[in-house]
Amino acid sequence: MPIDGTTDSTRGRGVLEGAFGLLEAVERSGSAGLTALAAASGLPKATAHRLLEQLVQLGALERAGAAYRIGPRLFQLGQEWQPHPGLRGAAREPMRGLATATGASVGITVLAQGRALIAGAVAGDLDAVVPLRPGSSFSWTTAAGKVLVAGSTAAAPLHSAPSGWARQAAAIRDRGVAIDMEEVVPGVCCIAVPVRGSGGKTVAAVCALVEPTQRLRPMTDALSRTASHISARLHPRHPATHVRSHRRATG
Known part of the structure; x- marks a missing residue:
């Protein structure tokens, strides 16, 4: 020694x-x-x-x-990193289709060290305001982060949980969606829904950034369909685990 x-x-x-x-x-x-x-x-x-x-x-x-x-x-x-087997490849085309159809910036995120890490993204109309870039991360208190933490089976390393978080997390799990109405960036609304793996486990969250003036109900429905398509691509030999649509959304 x-x-x-x-x-x-x-x-x-x-x-x-x-x-x-x-x-x-x-x-x-x-x-x-x-x-x-x-x-x-x-x-x-x-x-x-x-x-x-x-x-x-x-x-x-x-x-x-x-x-x-x-x-x-x-x-x-770094290009070989996979947060979940096949996730980035499975998400690529569904995200591109949603961004093309709606103009939204679309990202696929995973929970890493208590933050929402972007594993893949497609730029949209708000890219100049909030650029989504693979490898960058956001606080878990964003819409995508809340979906990931609410669906996590392990204890997430949360530095500070807002008052009433347990109740809010239960509502996110029940509705299958989290919505941020200009809470993080003025002029930007973020909608996020879970992508589910085997057994219904949340393995990622797909999010869309849109202007607050956009109607949220059709956007949320489209985002939920996108998440279902990604889930189906993750498990092509089995019936897709469909993401539960939200029960209600503002807009």
Whole structure:
């Protein structure tokens, strides 16, 4: 054992944490230099430089002048990530069809570290206001996040639950829909419904961003049909588990 009392596994975790801290700092900034990344990750400058150069050699990062940005190998590895087997492929065409028919921005989200993580998206009329991009995430208190947390069988890592959340979650499960009326972004309404896997388990939420002036009942019905189509594509050999339509919606 080293004289400082650390083990090889402990040191290995420290190196990995430092490397991931730098990757996250690069992801947040898009492109940044050594000094900024060392400060953002909390690493000594010499340590940050050594890890950054190793990440460049591995293709996880690449240099752009004096700055670092995400590299091609990390991008390639990320494309293979599946939050649920076949989910992104199953969602692609139904989401595109809904966006084309309605002009809505449509996204498929999963619960990751207590947030609604976008696994796939199709841009719509409100893309300039709220861009949906794969890999970005939103608070669980958004409509999509509430659908995911309400349908989760495991204890979600909620930092703070609003008053009356248990009652609200029960209503979301009963109606099969959550609606955000300009609560997050002025001028933007978000509707979300669950995508169900085997046994009716919520494996994702599909959401649509529309203007508040749009009639919500037809939009919610269309979104529910889209979720059912995605569920059917996830289980092509079995009858689709249909998403229960909401009982009522504003608009």
